[in-house]
Structures are given as C-alpha cells and as structure tokens.
Amino acid sequence: MTGLAAPLWDVQNGQGLRQLFELGLALLLSSLIGWERAAQQKSAGLRTHTLVGIASALMMEVSQHGFTTVLGMDNVSFDPSRVAAQIVSGIGFIGGGLIFVRRDAVRGLTTAATVWLTCAVGMACGGGLPVLALATTALHFLVVRGYPRLSARLVPGTATNTFEARLTYRTGTALLPRLMQICTRRGFRILQVKVERLPAHTDNAARVLLELDGTQDPAHLASELFEDEGVIDVEITAATDDE
Known part of the structure; x- marks a missing residue:
C-alpha cells in the first residue's frame, strides 16, 4: 500500500x-x-x-x-x-x-x-x-x-508559392490549353491537373483544378485568367501539402 x-x-x-x-x-x-x-x-x-x-x-x-x-x-x-x-x-x-x-x-x-x-x-x-x-x-x-x-x-525570386487554382470555364472552345499556357508563361510550374465536368444545366461548363508552384504573385495570375471570356470563375487557395 x-x-x-x-x-x-x-x-x-x-x-x-x-x-x-x-x-x-x-x-x-x-x-x-x-x-x-x-x-x-x-x-x-x-x-x-x-x-x-x-x-x-x-x-x-x-x-x-x-x-x-x-x-x-x-x-x-x-x-x-x-x-x-x-x-x-x-x-x-x-x-x-x-x-x-x-x-x-x-x-x-x-x-x-x-x-x-x-x-x-x-x-x-x-x-x-x-x-x-x-x-x-x-x-x-x-x-x-x-x-x-x-x-x-x-535572394529575390527564390521564395516559391504552392497553391491551387480552381477554374470554372465553358467547354467546346479548347480553352484549357490556353489557360495552362497562361500559367506557364507567368512562370508557374503545373504540378497537377484535374478536370471535372459539371452537370448539363450549368451551360456546358467544366471545372479544372490546377496545382501550381512558382515565385510570382498568384493574384496577378488570377486576374489574367479571369480576363478570358470563357472563364466563369477563378478561385485561388493555398495548397494543403508542405514543402
């Protein structure tokens, strides 16, 4: 005891x-x-x-x-x-x-x-x-x-940002390759691409998830992507995984 x-x-x-x-x-x-x-x-x-x-x-x-x-x-x-x-x-x-x-x-x-x-x-x-x-x-x-x-x-230009860009766009105009080209031209590296077709009542729209990595400001990229007439919505979020 x-x-x-x-x-x-x-x-x-x-x-x-x-x-x-x-x-x-x-x-x-x-x-x-x-x-x-x-x-x-x-x-x-x-x-x-x-x-x-x-x-x-x-x-x-x-x-x-x-x-x-x-x-x-x-x-x-x-x-x-x-x-x-x-x-x-x-x-x-x-x-x-x-x-x-x-x-x-x-x-x-x-x-x-x-x-x-x-x-x-x-x-x-x-x-x-x-x-x-x-x-x-x-x-x-x-x-x-x-x-x-x-x-x-x-060391300017060495800090990279990893983020996800969710784009809703109209299909049938070969828009996705052009959007990806904008990302690479901005200096971003495309890590992953996921395409999801939305229901028919959404005006033949599709949603793509781009996982990107680069040194530039993602806000500037979002502004340029949204300038395209075929883009319905752009959402930028931080990636869930770490460096």
Whole structure:
C-alpha cells in the first residue's frame, strides 16, 4: 500500500502539481505550434501536434517518476534516458508518413520536421526544462514565419508559392490549353491537373483544378485568367501539402 499511496501524497508535497503544470505547458506550446500549422492548411495540424506534445511530455514524466518505487530494490537499475531515446525513434514513424514525392518534388519535409520539434518541446516540458521549451517554441515561429521573408529579401525570386487554382470555364472552345499556357508563361510550374465536368444545366461548363508552384504573385495570375471570356470563375487557395 505504501508504494501505491506515494504518488497521491506527492500531489500535496508539490511534485504532482509540478507534473500537471509541465503537462499543461506542453499542451499550450504544442497547441500553438499546431495552430500555426493548421492556419497554413498543412496536413498535420492542431490535433496532431497537440497530441504529440502531450504524449512526449507524459512519457518523459513516466521515465523520471514512474519507476521510483522499484529503484530501491536489489539488482534493479534504471536509465531514464532510454525512454527519451525511444521517443525520438518512435516519432520518426509519424514524420515519415508525412513525407512523399510527387513528380520529382518532395513534399511534407517542413511538416515532418515541425512534428519532430513538437516532440522535443513536449520532452523538454516533461523533463523539467520549461525555459528551453518556451525558447524553442518562439524559435519555431521565427523560422517558419520569418525565414521565408528573409530568404525572399536576400535572394529575390527564390521564395516559391504552392497553391491551387480552381477554374470554372465553358467547354467546346479548347480553352484549357490556353489557360495552362497562361500559367506557364507567368512562370508557374503545373504540378497537377484535374478536370471535372459539371452537370448539363450549368451551360456546358467544366471545372479544372490546377496545382501550381512558382515565385510570382498568384493574384496577378488570377486576374489574367479571369480576363478570358470563357472563364466563369477563378478561385485561388493555398495548397494543403508542405514543402
């Protein structure tokens, strides 16, 4: 009974409250990172990053405090760093599932790296290193938000935009090749094309989804596409996958 009651008394002694604070900090910081990824419409968003951060913090707490009742026994030794090492290895399965190759373009690298960073933030919280966890979260926002702008200023023309252009146009006029030519002339690379024919009552219209990548402003492209008389509607949205 003594071994089972000890964790309850730890709450009154302050250790349990500290552990709850560390889990709460992991929840807050990982949610902030996940919110930023969700705002960018990435494949791994708020829930994924939050769960990774909380789970990493909990496993660190278990690594440090979950085996204290057996450490005093004879012939028993324990290395808390082994659990941390297994966390780092295990998160690779999630990160690897986010990376894929489409037409010689690697996607998901930044999202996978962010999940890895969120894991490290959770481990820092669970390991009793809140200052490092806070600093790393701040550095995350600096890198993912500030570095693209800095790169665009230092090396103009290198910052690329990946987005989706949904075009509704009238069929029967060989319009699609001309629209694609406008995209390439503007300096955009066409990654994917999906054509969907709309119902007959929509005046023989079709909808095409173009996934594009380039350094120019998508708004200028949308304006030029809409100038064609055969184009009914143009919608530009950010792509859901990451660089």
